[in-house]
Amino acid sequence: MTDLSIQLINLFASFLLLLAFAMLAQRRVVNLVQIYAMQGLTVVAATSVVAYVTHQNQLYYSAAMTLVLKVFLIPWILRRLIKRLDIRWDVETLINIPSMMLIGIVLVIFSFNLALPIASLSTSISPGTLGIALACVLLSFMMMITRSKALPQVIGFLSMENALVFAATSATSGMPMVVELGIALDVLVGVFILGVFMFQIREQFESLDISHLENLKEE
Amino acid sequence: MTFSQLLSEFFTIVASLLLAPLLLGWVTQLRAWLQNRSGPGIFQPYRILHKLFNKDSVMADTASSLFRFTPYLIFGCMLLASAIVPTLSTDFPLAQAADAIALVGLFALARIFISLAAMDVGTAFGTLGARREMFVGFLAEPALLMVLFTSSLIAHSTSLKTIVTTQIDRPFAIYPSLVFAGFAFILIFLAENARIPVDNPSTHLELTMIHEALILEYSGRHLALLEWASSLKLFAYSSIGIALFLPWGISTQGSIMSLLYALPIFILKLLVFGVVLALIETFSAKMRIFRVPEFLTIAFLLAVIGMLTYILLGAKAS
Numbered sequence: 378m379t380d381l382s383i384q385l386i387n388l389f390a391s392f393l394l395l396l397a398f399a400m401l402a403q404r405r406v407v408n409l410v411q412i413y414a415m416q417g418l419t420v421v422a423a424t425s426v427v428a429y430v431t432h433q434n435q436l437y438y439s440a441a442m443t444l445v446l447k448v449f450l451i452p453w454i455l456r457r458l459i460k461r462l463d464i465r466w467d468v469e470t471l472i473n474i475p476s477m478m479l480i481g482i483v484l485v486i487f488s489f490n491l492a493l494p495i496a497s498l499s500t501s502i503s504p505g506t507l508g509i510a511l512a513c514v515l516l517s518f519m520m521m522i523t524r525s526k527a528l529p530q531v532i533g534f535l536s537m538e539n540a541l542v543f544a545a546t547s548a549t550s551g552m553p554m555v556v557e558l559g560i561a562l563d564v565l566v567g568v569f570i571l572g573v574f575m576f577q578i579r580e581q582f583e584s585l586d587i588s589h590l591e592n593l594k595e596e
Numbered sequence: 597m598t599f600s601q602l603l604s605e606f607f608t609i610v611a612s613l614l615l616a617p618l619l620l621g622w623v624t625q626l627r628a629w630l631q632n633r634s635g636p637g638i639f640q641p642y643r644i645l646h647k648l649f650n651k652d653s654v655m656a657d658t659a660s661s662l663f664r665f666t667p668y669l670i671f672g673c674m675l676l677a678s679a680i681v682p683t684l685s686t687d688f689p690l691a692q693a694a695d696a697i698a699l700v701g702l703f704a705l706a707r708i709f710i711s712l713a714a715m716d717v718g719t720a721f722g723t724l725g726a727r728r729e730m731f732v733g734f735l736a737e738p739a740l741l742m743v744l745f746t747s748s749l750i751a752h753s754t755s756l757k758t759i760v761t762t763q764i765d766r767p768f769a770i771y772p773s774l775v776f777a778g779f780a781f782i783l784i785f786l787a788e789n790a791r792i793p794v795d796n797p798s799t800h801l802e803l804t805m806i807h808e809a810l811i812l813e814y815s816g817r818h819l820a821l822l823e824w825a826s827s828l829k830l831f832a833y834s835s836i837g838i839a840l841f842l843p844w845g846i847s848t849q850g851s852i853m854s855l856l857y858a859l860p861i862f863i864l865k866l867l868v869f870g871v872v873l874a875l876i877e878t879f880s881a882k883m884r885i886f887r888v889p890e891f892l893t894i895a896f897l898l899a900v901i902g903m904l905t906y907i908l909l910g911a912k913a914s
Contacts, residue, residue: 384770387909391772394901395779402894475893482900489908505909 382430383503386547389423390506393543394485397516400536401481402474406464409532410455416539417447424546435554436546446561447539451568455532458572462579464528477523481516488512503547510544513537527578527585531571538564600851605679605688607855611862612678616831617641617824619866624798626874641827645820653816656717666713667814667821673706674828681835682760684858685847691757696744699756699836700737703788703829707733710822714810725809728885732794732806735892736787739780742899746777747840749906756836760843772909776902778841782876783895785837787888789830792877794888834869838862 396416403409421444428436459465492508517537521530538560545552552560575585582589621638628635655664680694680702694702711729714722744754750771751759787794790807797807811822839846845861847854883891 388770388772391905474890478893478897482897508908
């Protein structure tokens with residue numbers, strides 16, 4: 378039984394990595410939100426399995442919170458934001474997806490190597506997932522760096538948070554509930570604030586392209 | 597080599613020869629149904645083959661002997677490929693003849709010759725098709741090798757026979773690396789068999805065609821052989837997919853009864869595979885040729901990540 382659940386956790390970890398790459402390659406902003414919701418769902422599934430195996434009831438609450446917040450509420454807010462900003466059909470021009478993917482592979486190898494000695498010391502049920510979670514964090518970082526529009530950067534930030542939660546639950550069997558509640562609230566507030574910011578950016582520059590922020594105004 | 601081994605080899609070859617056009621017809625028919633058309637019927641590929649074999653073959657004046665023997669060579673390559681993939685049983689004489697890498701080499705040989713033959717006549721279309729074919733091929737080939745290596749890592753062998761038998765014999769386990777490899781394999785499958793996101797198999801529009809441009813100069817029995825070979829290629833790729841990812845039901849001993857038992861299971865898997873393929877083709881649009889590298893890089897990347905996750909997750913588990 379435990380054997381199968383460890384395999385399941387490993388499977389969800391791989392899905393998380395897959396979705397991180399899908400996000401990296403996705404051009405449409407609307408689809409990014411979709412992938413983000415799927416990522417949330419994967420984290421929920423992984424958390425529930427960990428909760429079932431380790432008999433930690435608080436992890437069920439954590440999973441339920443993730444479900445409400447990251448699968449329904451935040452994607453809903455983001456979709457509304459997209460509608461109101463009228464960027465539904467925005468297609469971003471990205472720099473050379475193949476080379477970005479190859480950099481992604483290097484990042485994955487790097488984080489796997491980094492996590493291997495840590496994993497061998499760990500006593501948690503599935504130490505291998507730490508490397509995957511680390512890779513997801515780095516990939517989300519890269520997404521935030523390479524995107525030029527504001528909304529994909531926000532989604533990159535959110536997916537990084539997803540990966541961190543996954544790392545916490547699978548590698549260390551969960552954080553204290555207080556910490557988790559705090560993070561969840563932070564993310565929610567963060568989305569609200571960033572949404573307001575985006576409106577402000579567009580008011581000022583009539584575009585959501587962040588590169589406009591780099592220009593100094595001489596007035 | 598026993599009689600039952602020979603029989604199983606013979607059985608596999610006959611089955612692939614007969615089933616390959618049927619698979620193509622099934623996918624075409626399903627696509628037609630999904631698009632609310634009545635469709636040509638699943639036996640249409642046989643009718644086309646019959647028609648083409650009864651027609652005269654016309655040769656261009658500039659064609660060399662390479663152009664003449666290429667259809668036979670391609671047909672032979674594809675038939676051999678479907679013969680060395682374990683489809684019905686793992687116990688057959690050709691299993692020792694070639695491993696996964698040789699299989700990829702066989703596809704590469706066919707690709708090189710069809711491209712040379714297309715350029716041989718000297719028409720613009722042939723050259724265009726040949727270039728595009730090589731362009732897609734050189735990107736798809738490493739990805740296919742990576743997919744095969746991921747499975748080989750689990751079985752500790754590149755022999756397809758060993759891969760299938762270890763897969764069947766060991767207790768059920770979820771391998772995340774196989775999930776990645778499976779996704780990668782679907783992408784490679786679409787690219788290599790000239791299916792929709794990469795190439796449209798049912799068009800002669802010069803801007804989009806790859807496979808049709810290659811065989812534009814052929815007619816009569818040569819064209820029939822090439823059409824048959826392309827359906828055999830589809831069949832061989834489907835059997836590779838089944839052997840790598842869904843091998844359950846392939847008989848591990850060569851007895852005749854087990855072969856008869858394995859055949860309906862195999863056909864059922866092919867039917868389901870056809871449904872998946874038709875759905876993918878209906879839901880996706882043909883992409884620009886310059887998007888193809890992106891598409892195949894993703895396939896390569898997925899396969900590499902599959903290998904990496906095996907090393908990371910599998911090293912501890914085993």
